[in-house]
Amino acid sequence: xxxxxxxxxxxxxxxxxxxxxxxxxxxxxxxxxxxxxxxxxxxxxxxxxxxxxxxxxxxxxxxxxxxxxxxxxxxxxxxxxxxxxxxxxxxxxxxxxxxxxxxxxxxxxxxxxxxxxxxxxxxxxxxxxxx
Numbered sequence: 001x002x003x004x005x006x007x008x009x010x011x012x013x014x015x016x017x018x019x020x021x022x023x024x025x026x027x028x029x030x031x032x033x034x035x036x037x038x039x040x041x042x043x044x045x046x047x048x049x050x051x052x053x054x055x056x057x058x059x060x061x062x063x064x065x066x067x068x069x070x071x072x073x074x075x076x077x078x079x080x081x082x083x084x085x086x087x088x089x090x091x092x093x094x095x096x097x098x099x100x101x102x103x104x105x106x107x108x109x110x111x112x113x114x115x116x117x118x119x120x121x122x123x124x125x126x127x128x129x130x131x
Contacts, residue, residue, distance in 0.1 A: 037082040038108065042067050042075040046099075050085060051109055054098040084108065 038044060045064055049055045060072055076099060079085040084105040088098045101109075 034108075034111075037079070037084060040075055040078070042072055043079060044112075046072070046075055046079060047084065047101075047105070047108070047112065050099055050101050050105070051112070054088075054100050057097050057099070060099075079105075 038047065042064060046055075046060060049060060049063060057072070057076070060076075061067070061069065064072065076085065076087070080087050080099075083102050085099045086102050088100065090096050090098055
């Protein structure tokens, strides 16, 4: 399997997102693009479940009971459009859909692991105290 690096997508990202033509969102750098792709209420959670292997829509709903079907569908579509997840229809009875990380999505795993290693608890607790 060919190794794909995020840097391989820099020219593609630039072509797609650096201009505001064609109603595309304008980004100033790949980091901004990365944050847009993986931020949102449910995207990080979905991504974490997909790291463990193929995940079905029904499984995601059970894992995130406070999320609506509509919000999960929107997040999944955005991850798919960003080439982070791929959607695969399994034509067995009953018909079901699986989501897998793409090669680009696999490149984000070290980023999530690095975030896990940060000790953000004190910051999170301080923020909670301010609310």
